[in-house]
Amino acid sequence: xxxxxxxxxxxxxIDCRACLVACSVENNVPMKSTxxxxxxxxxxxxxxxxxxxxxxxxxxxxxxxxxxxxCTVGALQKNEDGIITYDNEACIxxxxxxxxxxxxxxxxxxxxxxxxxxxxxxxxxxxxxxxKEPACAATCPTDAIQFGSRGDMLAMAHERIxxxxxxYVEHIFGEHENGGTSTFYISPVSFDQLxxxxxxxxxxxxxxxxxxxxxxxxIIAAGAAIGMTGIYLALEHNGKKQAVRKTEHAEDKHxxxxxx
Amino acid sequence: MALNIKVKSIKVLEGLPRFVYILAVIxxxxxxxxxxxxxxGLNDTTNLSTVFPWGLWISFDLTNVAFSGAAFTLSMLVxxxxxxxxxxxVRPTVLFGLLGYSSVLVILFFxxxxxxxxxxxxxxxxxxxxxxxxxxCIAIYSGILTFEFLPIILDKFKNAKISKFVEKITVGxxxxxxxxxxxxxxxxGSLFVIQIHRLHPLWYSMMQPEFFLVSSMxxxxxxxxxxxxxxxxxxxxxLSEKIIExxxxxxxxxxxxxxxxxxxxxxxxxxxxxxxTSGILSVLYVAELLxxxxxxxxxxxxxxxxxxxxxxxxxxxxxxxxVLNRFDVTWFAMKSLDGSFYFPSLIEIALVVxxxxxxxxxxxxxxxFLPVFSETLPVKDLPSSELEVLQLTQPVAGD
Numbered sequence: 120x121x122x123x124x125x126x127x128x129x130x131x132x133i134d135c136r137a138c139l140v141a142c143s144v145e146n147n148v149p150m151k152s153t154x155x156x157x158x159x160x161x162x163x164x165x166x167x168x169x170x171x172x173x174x175x176x177x178x179x180x181x182x183x184x185x186x187x188x189x190c191t192v193g194a195l196q197k198n199e200d201g202i203i204t205y206d207n208e209a210c211i212x213x214x215x216x217x218x219x220x221x222x223x224x225x226x227x228x229x230x231x232x233x234x235x236x237x238x239x240x241x242x243x244x245x246x247x248x249x250x251k252e253p254a255c256a257a258t259c260p261t262d263a264i265q266f267g268s269r270g271d272m273l274a275m276a277h278e279r280i281x282x283x284x285x286x287y288v289e290h291i292f293g294e295h296e297n298g299g300t301s302t303f304y305i306s307p308v309s310f311d312q313l314x315x316x317x318x319x320x321x322x323x324x325x326x327x328x329x330x331x332x333x334x335x336x337x338i339i340a341a342g343a344a345i346g347m348t349g350i351y352l353a354l355e356h357n358g359k360k361q362a363v364r365k366t367e368h369a370e371d372k373h374x375x376x377x378x379x
Numbered sequence: 380m381a382l383n384i385k386v387k388s389i390k391v392l393e394g395l396p397r398f399v400y401i402l403a404v405i406x407x408x409x410x411x412x413x414x415x416x417x418x419x420g421l422n423d424t425t426n427l428s429t430v431f432p433w434g435l436w437i438s439f440d441l442t443n444v445a446f447s448g449a450a451f452t453l454s455m456l457v458x459x460x461x462x463x464x465x466x467x468x469v470r471p472t473v474l475f476g477l478l479g480y481s482s483v484l485v486i487l488f489f490x491x492x493x494x495x496x497x498x499x500x501x502x503x504x505x506x507x508x509x510x511x512x513x514x515x516c517i518a519i520y521s522g523i524l525t526f527e528f529l530p531i532i533l534d535k536f537k538n539a540k541i542s543k544f545v546e547k548i549t550v551g552x553x554x555x556x557x558x559x560x561x562x563x564x565x566x567x568g569s570l571f572v573i574q575i576h577r578l579h580p581l582w583y584s585m586m587q588p589e590f591f592l593v594s595s596m597x598x599x600x601x602x603x604x605x606x607x608x609x610x611x612x613x614x615x616x617x618l619s620e621k622i623i624e625x626x627x628x629x630x631x632x633x634x635x636x637x638x639x640x641x642x643x644x645x646x647x648x649x650x651x652x653x654x655x656t657s658g659i660l661s662v663l664y665v666a667e668l669l670x671x672x673x674x675x676x677x678x679x680x681x682x683x684x685x686x687x688x689x690x691x692x693x694x695x696x697x698x699x700x701x702v703l704n705r706f707d708v709t710w711f712a713m714k715s716l717d718g719s720f721y722f723p724s725l726i727e728i729a730l731v732v733x734x735x736x737x738x739x740x741x742x743x744x745x746x747x748f749l750p751v752f753s754e755t756l757p758v759k760d761l762p763s764s765e766l767e768v769l770q771l772t773q774p775v776a777g778d
Contacts, residue, residue, distance in 0.1 A: 153429075189573050191514065193505035209503045212492015214432040215510050221576040223716055226429055227492060229422035234492035317576070324573040325507075327585065331569040332509050335588055336562055343561035347459050347554045354461045 121182055121201030121301045124269030126276050129174040129306035129313060130286055131263035138175045138255035138264060145242060145254035153226035154239045155255055160312045172308050175255065175264060178203060178224045178239035179293055179300035181323060188325035189219035201301055202241045210235050221297050221318040269301050276303045298323035396613055399743045402736040409733010412726045413489045424726045430716035435723035436490045439731045440483045441567055442705040448595035449602035450476025450524060451560035458553040465625060467754040468618055470531055472603055474751055477524040478742055480517060482734045489730060509569035516563035523556040534750050565592040571708060579712035581653050581664045584644045594701060597633045600626050601697035608691045616752040620687050627684035634675045663707050670700030688768060
């Protein structure tokens with residue numbers, strides 16, 4: 120079950136990038152590492168009423184994650200708390216997850232000789248040590264990133280939109296996207312404007328993938344094996360019968376020839 | 380002493396077409412490009428990036444697997460459908476399949492970020508992953524192709540006991556091979572079922588696995604027909620027009636089914652409108668459909684499919700349709716995240732060209748040393764009418 124959740128509020132984000140620093144320090148990865156980055160609406164409006172909104176973006180930790188369904192070697196897994204973890208000991212760097220994820224989250228270490236995927240793991244080791252929050256949420260000075268139970272975060276998102284309808288568009292990004300995630304965004308401008316990826320709001324592609332791989336393929340395999348065996352045996356049987364008939368026919372001829 | 384061995388080895392290679400040496404040099408250059416990529420990483424050597432993580436290598440792999448479908452298609456016709464009159468094509472085709480799959484594995488190796496872990500799929504299973512399934516199927520199927528290739532080697536060493544055993548279990552192996560081929564040909568299509576947000580809706584379909592599976596059979600037949608033409612000037616061997624005609628006669632059925640499925644998908648998926656509104660992608664999609672239709676008509680006409688030259692032209696139509704389809708799905712119709720167009724780097728192209736040349740070199744060497752063409756028709760035995768059409772001036776002894 121998805122235990123944890125994020126609520127990320129674009130109206131509170133001041134683009135200070137403290138979350139990027141915190142992530143870099145916590146996970147011992149370079150600053151330019153791509154576990155967390157900033158989505159930016161760019162400057163909009165007319166002078167002097169200019170507006171610009173930003174929001175930190177990282178793995179959404181989907182309820183039914185496409186990446187987990189796709190990963191060739193099962194390096195991506197959903198743990199019992201609903202966190203999508205990444206095993207850098209198993210990954211072969213095939214980059215299938217980059218195509219599977221509708222949120223464009225998995226990134227690849229293109230410059231490295233031995234290159235792996237980079238992805239937010241919700242500071243799973245930090246939580247295991249008993250700390251309450253992942254580094255980004257703990258650091259955020261404006262509470263743009265909040266962390267708690269998934270249910271609380273979703274309720275809080277709904278509450279904020281309800282109590283301040285003039286401040287937010289009526290859309291909680293992540294509530295239904297990709298069949299539901301553990302990260303909820305609310306924003307004063309549309310998510311399209313913020314440069315968010317568009318994701319299907321019905322089932323996760325993982326669902327369609329399972330139909331193809333767990334139902335389609337076995338059916339095709341069974342069909343091929345049984346069909347081919349059946350056709351082979353039928354034709355073999357037929358061929359033998361014909362051969363027998365032919366020899367019988369020849370014998371008949373031989374017999375009549377003998378009588379004459 | 381060393382010189383002696385050298386002279387001897389050159390003598391052994393006598394009769395090999397000259398240009399094979401040139402191809403070997405190109406193959407070596409291509410492989411060096413690949414080795415350099417392993418050393419330098421993907422960023423400096425390829426045009427792959429976050430916005431387009433799979434490129435020419437994947438397109439080549441998928442196309443190659445489709446054409447290597449020749450092996451399972453032919454063994455199905457010969458061993459399962461008892462069309463033993465097609466048997467002469469088995470050895471050259473199985474060899475092509477074996478080398479085709481091997482070249483796919485070579486390119487995949489260079490594509491992996493952690494190429495040193497290419498074997499991980501053996502110990503880290505993910506049963507819902509299409510790529511995991513493809514890896515396993517291709518690995519086992521390569522083994523089966525090696526088995527199907529065994530008679531050629533055994534012929535050379537004349538071990539009757541093993542030959543008999545091999546013959547005995549051939550049908551079982553062929554059925555296993557067809558099953559595994561059906562699985563991985565279709566699973567390569569399953570790869571794209573999860574990419575609903577990435578692949579253009581004209582191509583995105585839940586039927587993608589079936590599209591790839593069915594079309595791979597037509598691709599396989601085109602491989603055999605084109606191959607029989609190439610082998611005329613490479614190995615002075617070919618298949619009879621009768622075999623070519625018979626193989627061609629299946630194309631309308633296979634591609635007919637394929638076209639029906641494609642049209643059904645367009646209509647049921649209410650995508651007909653996209654045929655007119657997707658710009659260049661509409662053109663590509665319609666081109667695919669027209670090539671498929673052209674191949675169906677071409678091979679429906681007995682006059683066309685029963686002469687060698689016309690059949691080869693028809694096979695080229697099939698091949699064009701297949702190449703376009705696989706490149707569309709993996710490349711042209713695949714969304715790049717920032718809308719830019721991916722084009723491969725020189726090193727990416729060099730590796731593909733090198734591996735393709737290497738395939739021809741290894742094929743030539745195998746055909747040189749092993750009785751690959753033992754059942755085929757020597758060019759000199761072709762009827763003189765055909766030789767004229769092919770414009771082969773055959774010096775006829777004593778004439």
